[in-house]
Amino acid sequence: xxxxxxxxxxxxxxxxxxxxxxxxxxxxxxxxxxxxxxxxxxxxxxxxxxxxxxxxxxxxxxxxxxxxxxxxxxxxxxxxxxxxxxxxxxxxxxxxxxxxxxxxxxxxxxxxxxxxxxxxxxxxxxxxxxxxxxxxxxxxxxxxxxxxxxxxxxxxxxxxxxxxxxxxxxxxxxxxxxxxxxxxxxxxxxxxxxxxxxxxxxxxxxxxxxxxxxxxxxxxxxxxxxxxxxxxxxxxxxxxxxxxxxxxxxxxxxxxxxxxxxxxxxxxxxxxxxxxxxxxxxxxxxxxxxxxxxxxxxxxxxxxxxxxxxxxxxxxxxxxxxxxxxxxxxxxxxxxxxxxxxxxxxxxxxxxxxxxxxxxxxxxxxxxxxxxxxxxxxxxxxxxxxxxxxxxxxxxxxxxxxxxxxxxxxxxxxxxxxxxxxxxxxxxxxxxxxxxxxxxxxxxxxxxxxxxxxxxxxxxxxxxxxxxxxxxxxxxxxxxxxxxxxxxxxxxxxxxxxxxxx
Amino acid sequence: xxxxxxxxxxxxxxxxxxxxxxxxxxxxxxxxxxxxxxxxxxxxxxxxxxxxxxxxxxxxxxxxxxxxxxxxxxxxxxxxxxxxxxxxxxxxxxxxxxxxxxxxxxxxxxxxxxxxxxxxxxxxxxxxxxxxxxxxxxxxxxxxxxxxxxxxxxxxxxxxxxxxxxxxxxxxxxxxxxxxxxxxxxxxxxxxxxxxxxxxxxxxxxxxxxxxxxxxxxxxxxxxxxxxxxxxxxxxxxxxxxxxxxxxxxxxxxxxxxxxxxxxxxxxxxxxx
Numbered sequence: 001x002x003x004x005x006x007x008x009x010x011x012x013x014x015x016x017x018x019x020x021x022x023x024x025x026x027x028x029x030x031x032x033x034x035x036x037x038x039x040x041x042x043x044x045x046x047x048x049x050x051x052x053x054x055x056x057x058x059x060x061x062x063x064x065x066x067x068x069x070x071x072x073x074x075x076x077x078x079x080x081x082x083x084x085x086x087x088x089x090x091x092x093x094x095x096x097x098x099x100x101x102x103x104x105x106x107x108x109x110x111x112x113x114x115x116x117x118x119x120x121x122x123x124x125x126x127x128x129x130x131x132x133x134x135x136x137x138x139x140x141x142x143x144x145x146x147x148x149x150x151x152x153x154x155x156x157x158x159x160x161x162x163x164x165x166x167x168x169x170x171x172x173x174x175x176x177x178x179x180x181x182x183x184x185x186x187x188x189x190x191x192x193x194x195x196x197x198x199x200x201x202x203x204x205x206x207x208x209x210x211x212x213x214x215x216x217x218x219x220x221x222x223x224x225x226x227x228x229x230x231x232x233x234x235x236x237x238x239x240x241x242x243x244x245x246x247x248x249x250x251x252x253x254x255x256x257x258x259x260x261x262x263x264x265x266x267x268x269x270x271x272x273x274x275x276x277x278x279x280x281x282x283x284x285x286x287x288x289x290x291x292x293x294x295x296x297x298x299x300x301x302x303x304x305x306x307x308x309x310x311x312x313x314x315x316x317x318x319x320x321x322x323x324x325x326x327x328x329x330x331x332x333x334x335x336x337x338x339x340x341x342x343x344x345x346x347x348x349x350x351x352x353x354x355x356x357x358x359x360x361x362x363x364x365x366x367x368x369x370x371x372x373x374x375x376x377x378x379x380x381x382x383x384x385x386x387x388x389x390x391x392x393x394x395x396x397x398x399x400x401x402x403x404x405x406x407x408x409x410x411x412x413x414x415x416x417x418x419x420x421x422x423x424x425x426x427x428x429x430x431x432x433x434x435x436x437x438x439x440x441x442x443x444x445x446x447x448x449x450x451x452x453x454x455x456x457x458x459x460x461x462x463x464x465x466x467x468x469x470x471x472x473x474x475x476x477x478x479x480x481x482x483x484x485x486x487x488x489x490x491x492x493x494x495x496x497x498x499x500x501x502x
Numbered sequence: 503x504x505x506x507x508x509x510x511x512x513x514x515x516x517x518x519x520x521x522x523x524x525x526x527x528x529x530x531x532x533x534x535x536x537x538x539x540x541x542x543x544x545x546x547x548x549x550x551x552x553x554x555x556x557x558x559x560x561x562x563x564x565x566x567x568x569x570x571x572x573x574x575x576x577x578x579x580x581x582x583x584x585x586x587x588x589x590x591x592x593x594x595x596x597x598x599x600x601x602x603x604x605x606x607x608x609x610x611x612x613x614x615x616x617x618x619x620x621x622x623x624x625x626x627x628x629x630x631x632x633x634x635x636x637x638x639x640x641x642x643x644x645x646x647x648x649x650x651x652x653x654x655x656x657x658x659x660x661x662x663x664x665x666x667x668x669x670x671x672x673x674x675x676x677x678x679x680x681x682x683x684x685x686x687x688x689x690x691x692x693x694x695x696x697x698x699x700x701x702x703x704x705x706x707x708x709x710x711x712x713x714x715x716x717x718x719x720x721x722x723x724x725x726x727x728x729x730x731x732x733x734x735x736x737x738x739x740x741x742x743x744x745x746x747x748x749x750x751x752x753x754x755x756x757x758x759x760x761x762x763x764x765x766x767x768x769x770x771x772x773x774x775x
Binding site: 214215218219223229230405406407410411418421 | 740744747765
């Protein structure tokens with residue numbers, strides 16, 4: 001008894017006390033984490049929103065607090081310069097925080113395809129899970145370099161934002177005439193197809209929940225079109241960010257619900273069923289699902305330009321991609337372990353009926369909440385291209401002096417919602433068609449062009465390792481594009497051979 | 503159990519009891535041979551049948567003249583020689599006007615049949631029912647007095663070639679309902695002789711075990727038809743929803759225009775001071 005007491009005394013004297021150990025461990029952990037995202041709000045810097053052609057010639061890259069000087073020199077009142085007239089506080093009122101930008105990126109990269117991830121693990125095994133993490137990193141990298149292309153180092157050594165959009169980068173690299181138009185067209189196609197896909201998916205989900213009802217798929221899509229009409233009134237990115245936040249919440253609910261259900265079967269998980277082999281014939285299917293779920297590059301220039309603190313952009317991008325990779329890998333892995341070979345293409349089909357109905361409803365809500373982001377981005381693109389007022393563009397601006405939409409502006413926006421709904425109703429086999437077209441535009445916008453522009457604009461200043469990595473990503477993009485187009489093309493051919501669906 | 507109930511059913515249907523008892527015995531004791539030509543047996547129970555020419559509906563009536571089976575169809579039999587290298591096929595088309603006869607019964611678990619006869623050919627449809635539903639249980643196709651088929655003599659010196667369906671067909675409906683299929687229905691027929699056939703039924707509209715009226719009951723459609731019929735019948739829902747969408751669109755645009763008109767007017771009058 002005495003010996004135990006002695007040992008106890010020795011231990012207490014020699015080991016450091018517990019609470020100081022814990023606190024020192026916590027301090028070292030905190031110092032290891034990057035603190036730029038957790039720091040206090042620094043001074044708000046408004047970078048140049050629109051770099052007109054005259055600015056290049058004038059060679060003045062100014063850090064404008066109000067943007068008034070620049071807009072006056074242009075002589076053209078664009079919507080951004082109207083903001084500048086109103087003063088700084090009005091401008092920053094519509095700017096978004098890094099969290100709001102994060103919800104938007106999460107909306108884009110953690111989309112509806114999450115329900116197909118266990119199916120991807122079925123066909124790809126551990127390689128699919130590795131791909132989920134690897135592709136997340138590559139897309140984070142291309143997003144980063146794309147936004148880097150918006151900045152130039154001036155003669156004084158300052159880093160200044162000289163371009164404000166993907167299109168502007170292309171104009172510099174490929175020439176004024178066609179460069180911008182090509183990228184604009186690719187972006188517009190990708191965005192509109194995403195919108196249409198959400199409507200199609202909603203229709204599919206509703207019909208899947210009520211297969212014997214009198215309402216058919218087309219009618220469901222049109223009913224949902226009525227719900228989407230208010231999207232025409234979205235005025236700025238803050239509204240869209242709020243909707244993206246709720247979309248992320250719906251996504252979290254689906255993840256929690258399905259993973260919780262899977263955890264209930266933990267005793268029956270098939271740990272050994274996850275294959276280590278790489279099957280050449282089935283892996284492309286898995287890869288397609290994974291690759292095209294990470295494409296957010298179209299939104300990044302706009303998001304970064306609208307952030308209150310653009311210096312936190314990289315941090316936001318990193319953590320949203322990490323979160324996406326973790327969630328997706330875990331979901332795909334757990335989903336596959338539960339159902340193994342019986343895993344369906346859409347995991348909700350594996351669920352019991354009542355449960356499936358509930359999850360389907362949440363998925364429909366998620367799709368409806370995901371729709372505003374690509375829709376707003378498409379409208380923004382069209383506005384910048386066609387609705388800035390003469391002499392630059394054919395049509396006058398949709399906005400009046402008070403930043404309210406004009407009536408015909410609303411009519412145009414509602415018309416665009418109708419276009420997406422009508423195309424969803426009318427085009428048969430839309431999923432496969434999107435896979436086919438998306439394999440081309442998606443790989444261009446997300447893999448090939450960011451690296452190409454990066455090399456073109458900054459190639460001279462880059463380390464050879466970075467150059468090699470850029471070339472490697474371009475090569476990967478080409479491979480994904482070809483494989484994607486081939487498999488979708490074949491599937492499309494098969495589908496149309498069977499006749500048009502009714 | 504079966505025998506007395508059959509008597510009773512024929513008493514009810516036909517209204518005359520003693521005359522049919524002997525015939526019932528004959529019917530009851532005969533072996534049901536799947537390859538036996540059912541044609542002659544029907545004579546025992548055959549009543550006078552007239553051809554109803556309207557829409558080429560072939561009927562079977564009972565002794566009292568009440569219609570118990572109505573059939574409307576177009577049939578083509580594609581006859582092949584089994585095991586031949588060449589793709590030899592004889593196409594036998596059922597004409598519009600055929601002789602129709604058969605048996606009637608209202609008894610549960612009973613079978614009725616209908617023979618459609620033209621030239622040397624006879625198509626026999628055997629219907630069965632239980633308490634709630636009926637189905638087309640078997641189909642027999644008979645070629646009578648067949649000396650030569652496919653350039654060869656009919657084997658075994660048999661004059662009649664009988665082909666029968668292998669399993670219960672999928673054609674079924676509740677009692678009181680008709681089966682309607684505009685799409686093609688194919689039935690495979692086999693024989694112990696080296697012949698086989700595919701029976702293609704088109705524009706099928708049939709109903710056995712009719713009770714009081716010579717009219718088809720409500721339709722049960724085949725699955726292939728369901729989609730195309732649905733399209734014809736259910737266009738109302740998409741049209742209604744599409745109209746609602748159009749109305750919502752117009753309401754939004756017009757509503758916003760009115761709102762803006764009043765708002766701009768207020769601003770103008772407000773700033774005019």
